[in-house]
Amino acid sequence: MTVDRRAVLRTTARLAALAATGGLLTACGTGTLRRADPGALAAHPGTVDPLHTTDPAWSGGEGPASAVPAAPAGPRPDEEPTPAAAAVTPPAPPVLPPLAPGTPAEVAYGPRTGKNVALTVHGSGDPKLATALLEAAEQRGAMLTVMVVGSWLDQQPQMARRILDGGHELGNHTQNHLNISAMTPDQARAEIAQCAERLQRLTGSIGRWFRPSAAQYATPMVREQAKAVGYEHVLSFDVDPRDYNDPSAAELQRRVLNSVRGGSVVALHMGHQCTVDALPAILDGLAKAGLKPVTASRLCA
Structure with missing residues (x-):
């Protein structure tokens, strides 16, 4: 052998x-x-x-190893067990004051006999300009209501918490900021619902207010679709200084202060340098007139 x-x-x-x-x-x-x-x-x-x-x-050099299954993998006796991944805790929803009885389904302004006004802001654009606007308001104790565009939150999700952490309020200004009045009911509802989903995921709440895109007031169809998504109130405005046309800071200041009065809801926009530059003077002018900028919910409380 x-x-x-x-x-x-x-x-x-x-x-x-x-x-x-x-x-x-x-x-x-x-x-x-x-x-x-x-x-x-x-x-x-x-x-x-x-x-x-x-x-x-x-x-033994005769092919693959035995088909007998190996023992289940696990930590050795001398190894520390790997801790389980921490559960993701959903954010706590912001606490909002209750609205006054009789608050209309669509709010264009608050009580005219009061001294509060609401500075509302279209939420989109350069996050650096958005942050600068928030900081300018916070330095003077002013609270804004940011009507945010959902597609902007897709790009800048951190801004949702930044806005709320500064004491401001968040609302829904549709997902893509298209002409919602020209949409079918299903399309309009989708635009509202998609932004609401992002607000819910990022903040724990869809927010109280909805504002139609490309329109000052909501049509009956848009109000119906907003209510179906969960919005009992539409937030319009009565002062539009058109800062989206990028006037000078001095001109923007003049437009706001010449039109605002007790209860006014002012429509401003993030992403415009003129708005950042004009806001301190606007807030100083409101203070001289005895007017206090508050959130939309506080205006209507």
């Missing part, structure tokens, strides 16, 4: 290595290994049973 010396040498080397860990494997023919005695394995837990290995070298 011819002996394959290389196979014998390979087997001898394997057995020598196993002997160092307890010598619990026995040869069963040239290049073949049989399972170690279970009792011996239990007595030496650090020993490897070759029939549970996936290393092809343990098959």
Whole structure:
């Protein structure tokens, strides 16, 4: 009988290595290994049973390793267990004051006998300009109502919490800021619902107010679709200084202060440098007139 010396040498080397860990494997023919005695394995837990290995070298050079499934993977006794990923906690919804009884379904202005006004802001544009506008208001204790565009939140999701953390209020100004009055009811509802979903996910609330896009007032159809999504109130405005046309800061200031009075809802826009530049002077002018800028919910509380 011819002996394959290389196979014998390979087997001898394997057995020598196993002997160092307890010598619990026995040869069963040239290049073949049989399972170690279970009792011996239990007595030496650090020993490897070759029939549970996936290393092809343990098959005696005759193909893939044994089909016997390996033991389930898990931490070794000397390993610290991996902590489970922390559950994502949904944000707590903002706390809003209750509205006064009789607040209309569409609000264009608040009580004319009061001294409060609401500065509402179209939420989109350069986030640096948006942040600068928020900071300018916060430095003077003014709270804004940001009617946010949903597609902007897709690009700048961090702005939702930034707005609320500054004490401001968030509302829904549709998903894509298209002409909602010209849409079918299903299209209009989708525009409102998509923005509402983003507000809910990012802030824990869809917000109280909806404002139609490309229109000062909502049509009956748009009001119906907004109500179906969950908005009982539409927020319009009575002062439109047209800052989206980028007038000078001085001109924008003049337009606002010449038109505003108690209860007014002013429509401004993020993303315009003139609005950032004019806001401090606008707030100073309101203070001189005895008017206080508050959120839309506070205006109607």
